[in-house]
Amino acid sequence: MVGKVQRQAVPPLGAAADWTIDQAYADYSAAEHAVWSKLFHRQLAMLENRACPEFFAGLRALELRADAIPEFSELNRRLEALTGWRVVAVPGLVPDVVFFKHLSERRFCAGRFIRSPEQLDYLEAPDVFHDVFGHVPMLCDPVFADYMVEYGKGGLKADGRGLLDRLARLYWYTVEFGLTQTEEGVRIYGAGIVSSAAESCFSLESPSPHRVGFELERVMRTPYRIDDFQQIYFVIPSLAELRRITLQDFSGLYDRLAQCDDIPIAKLLDGDLVFNRGDSSYGSLPKA
């Protein structure tokens, strides 16, 4: 495909060829640990009866501390024993292919830095709280852990074929902003939601956004927004179903998608399994 210029990104100074850096744990300040602690307590209170059982099981298994940013080497001892995954520190966003390669080899890239106390709710790049508190508990679940590996492999295959935007939507609407059915009702598993106080409430309880059943092709045709709460959330029946649905070769799917237009973000389709027909009553986040 011609058109989009592929920037030849190189790792920043001090990072390894695979973009990883040392966590330099001793360099975190007391103020930085305090930010972790504040966010941790706030989210734990928020997530009761909202996050899925697998998330809580992961949190318990990792024995994440409330009072300090986790040390990756210690975290990895528990995580590796559970699912073979490891957390590696990176300076910030890394190129897609680098990210996919790590995923395909069971390494999750986590930001080393933590947001400032003045900006507890605003993030330009994923920080250690979003990445570790949000993502790593789910990586303790064997089914989800496998899904993430397959996603990484799929990303490597899709690279260079102009398909990454479609695949990124799958990541966005599952790994970051996914909801799942449970025996207790609809619950959160997406890291972008579990690490956000406001969205953990909004995603489940606001009448504004659509909540519809997950359908792979439909998800890949739906754009997303990065600057505000989502206007649509997709609900999977279970993690096992998500893995089953995505464990197919995507070639046929990509061929079909090439013939299809995007679906406007706020539009419901006739075939949608509707959990909530959004009323769009929510305006937008107040500008910072």
Ligand code: HBI
């Ligand atoms: N880099 N550090 C970091 N974290 C991400 O979540 C991330 C990334 N680079 C690319 C990327 N995500 C995308 O490929 C996915 O959102 C699909």
Ligand code: FE
């Ligand atoms: Fe994330």
